[in-house]
Amino acid sequence: MIRVNDLHKRYGDQKVLDGVDFSIQRGTVTTIIGRSGGGKTVLLRHLMGLESPDSGDVIIDGENLSRMGDADLNRIRRRFGILFQEGALFDSLTVAENVAFPLEEHTKFSKSEIMHVVREKLGTVGMTGHEAKFPAQISGGMRKRVALARALALDPDIVFFDEPTTGLDPVTKSAIYALIRRTHQQASTTYVIVSHDIRGVFSVSDETLMLWEGKILAKGTPEEMERYPDPIVKQFISGSPEGPIHVD
Amino acid sequence: MKLLAFFGAIALNVAQTARFAIEETGREITLLGSSLAWLFRPPFRFRQFLIQLDFVGVQSVYLICITGMFTGMVLALQGHIAMSRYGAESLIGGAVALSLARELGPVLSALMVIGRAGSAITAELGSMRNTDQIDALASMAVHPVQYLVAPRVVAATIVLPFLAILFEFSGMVGAYIIYTGQLGQDGALFINSIKDYLEPDDITHGLIKAVVFGLILSLVSCSKGFHATGGARGVGLATTRGVVISSLLILASDYVMTALMFKPST
Numbered sequence: 001m002i003r004v005n006d007l008h009k010r011y012g013d014q015k016v017l018d019g020v021d022f023s024i025q026r027g028t029v030t031t032i033i034g035r036s037g038g039g040k041t042v043l044l045r046h047l048m049g050l051e052s053p054d055s056g057d058v059i060i061d062g063e064n065l066s067r068m069g070d071a072d073l074n075r076i077r078r079r080f081g082i083l084f085q086e087g088a089l090f091d092s093l094t095v096a097e098n099v100a101f102p103l104e105e106h107t108k109f110s111k112s113e114i115m116h117v118v119r120e121k122l123g124t125v126g127m128t129g130h131e132a133k134f135p136a137q138i139s140g141g142m143r144k145r146v147a148l149a150r151a152l153a154l155d156p157d158i159v160f161f162d163e164p165t166t167g168l169d170p171v172t173k174s175a176i177y178a179l180i181r182r183t184h185q186q187a188s189t190t191y192v193i194v195s196h197d198i199r200g201v202f203s204v205s206d207e208t209l210m211l212w213e214g215k216i217l218a219k220g221t222p223e224e225m226e227r228y229p230d231p232i233v234k235q236f237i238s239g240s241p242e243g244p245i246h247v248d
Numbered sequence: 249m250k251l252l253a254f255f256g257a258i259a260l261n262v263a264q265t266a267r268f269a270i271e272e273t274g275r276e277i278t279l280l281g282s283s284l285a286w287l288f289r290p291p292f293r294f295r296q297f298l299i300q301l302d303f304v305g306v307q308s309v310y311l312i313c314i315t316g317m318f319t320g321m322v323l324a325l326q327g328h329i330a331m332s333r334y335g336a337e338s339l340i341g342g343a344v345a346l347s348l349a350r351e352l353g354p355v356l357s358a359l360m361v362i363g364r365a366g367s368a369i370t371a372e373l374g375s376m377r378n379t380d381q382i383d384a385l386a387s388m389a390v391h392p393v394q395y396l397v398a399p400r401v402v403a404a405t406i407v408l409p410f411l412a413i414l415f416e417f418s419g420m421v422g423a424y425i426i427y428t429g430q431l432g433q434d435g436a437l438f439i440n441s442i443k444d445y446l447e448p449d450d451i452t453h454g455l456i457k458a459v460v461f462g463l464i465l466s467l468v469s470c471s472k473g474f475h476a477t478g479g480a481r482g483v484g485l486a487t488t489r490g491v492v493i494s495s496l497l498i499l500a501s502d503y504v505m506t507a508l509m510f511k512p513s514t
């Protein structure tokens with residue numbers, strides 16, 4: 001279980017997180033929505049222990065990430081799978097080597113066992129046949145799918161997805177959601193997804209959190225969010241240009 | 249009043265630069281500390297180390313040979329101008345050997361390696377930082393300093409003395425060619441004067457310098473890249489500063505080491 005207590009973070013004089021509070025149950029799929037530049041990636045980076053908060057705590061299964069040394073952080077991170085917004089593939093490694101990387105680091109698998117897993121994971125994201133290419137030689141959407149395969153390579157218990165479907169065509173998009181649904185069926189994996197694709201993520205999430213002006217403004221199941229009375233939430237979910245949210 | 253404001257502004261600027269420099273030195277020392285700490289924590293990244301050994305060392309061989317050769321050739325000519333005024337052409341070999349071993353071998357190899365490998369290290373780590381690849385490493389429970397910085401620092405520190413020796417050797421070959429060819433002197437005199445003048449200390453002092461230079465240039469290059477922010481522009485800026493700062497530090501530390509190891513000859 002992930003618990004976030006009163007998290008604050010500012011960059012210069014810009015308050016990005018201003019008292020974020022929530023908890024995520026083990027084995028659920030939780031989506032964080034919010035407007036572009038609203039701090040979703042920053043929040044996710046705190047959950048992974050990549051950023052340390054000005055104040056507040058991130059607690060994963062009773063362990064406080066904000067007060068942890070490198071060695072303990074590494075122990076916890078072994079359970080993580082992470083999909084970065086831009087993929088963050090290692091550009092000096094091929095597609096297959098990228099997916100193999102976490103397996104080589106953290107398992108005792110033989111070369112052929114690793115190749116087997118790599119082939120299987122690349123298959124599930126529809127990237128078979130591109131094993132030997134370098135990240136610079138494939139498209140943005142393909143990179144995202146390889147990054148997804150890498151994030152899932154170790155069958156992690158907690159997976160953080162930063163916009164898993166942006167930049168993908170509609171068919172691949174629904175294939176990714178199907179993949180998320182399918183891989184999630186393995187008991188007790190916890191998925192945290194950041195996305196703008198509200199319809200898509202509603203189809204996979206148990207709970208949705210809306211981050212607004214540095215705080216969690218609303219949370220609930222997709223059905224609850226659809227019927228949420230707050231005008232900001234209403235407008236955000238319907239995507240209407242009319243309402244309290246202004247694009248300036 | 250205006251003058252006062254002007255000097256005030258200058259003073260502020262100097263103070264800021266100083267603070268900046270101190271912060272930066274602090275970061276370098278922190279990185280040094282953590283690379284040393286991670287060096288001794290398993291697993292040692294042997295593969296990464298070999299890749300860097302190849303990149304910083306093996307791939308610099310041609311460059312070092314050529315620059316060494318030209319340096320030796322120039323030294324022989326300039327040495328001739330100086331020595332012939334005293335009728336001491338026979339000392340050229342020793343003089344060239346001495347300046348190469350004590351000074352030019354380590355310093356020029358270090359400067360060449362900064363240009364060739366140090367800048368590439370900064371640019372590579374900088375773009376890894378800017379595309380989240382360093383965070384991706386950390387998030388996969390691989391310590392980025394251990395994986396990226398430690399192998400580069402160890403490789404550069406080990407390889408630089410070898411490059412310096414290679415530089416010196418190529419320099420001597422270049423000088424010999426000029427001495428016997430263009431200057432038409434007797435090669436045996438050249439060799440003899442090296443034997444007479446060059447002492448083991450000259451070589452070891454040069455090698456100690458080379459080790460320190462390797463450490464400095466790799467630490468500065470890694471640290472500049474590791475902390476580069478601001479996209480392509482930021483990486484460009486970091487690379488420039490890495491090259492400038494490591495070159496300056498090498499010349500300054502060269503002076504300090506020369507002064508420390510200086511014993512007036514009797």
Ligand SMILES: Nc1ncnc2c1ncn2[C@@H]1O[C@H](COP(=O)(O)OP(=O)(O)OP(=O)(O)O)[C@@H](O)[C@H]1O
Nearest residue numbers: 011012016034035036037038039040041042043085
């Ligand atoms: N390292 C940083 N230094 C300064 N400001 C930062 C830094 N990281 C993030 N910010 C600021 O924090 C704010 C939130 O950024 P973040 O990347 O979390 O947005 P986001 O919600 O993920 O947006 P998007 O949906 O477009 O990805 C932005 O205004 C950004 O300028």
Ligand SMILES: [Mg+2]
Nearest residue numbers: 040041085162
């Ligand atoms: Mg984002």
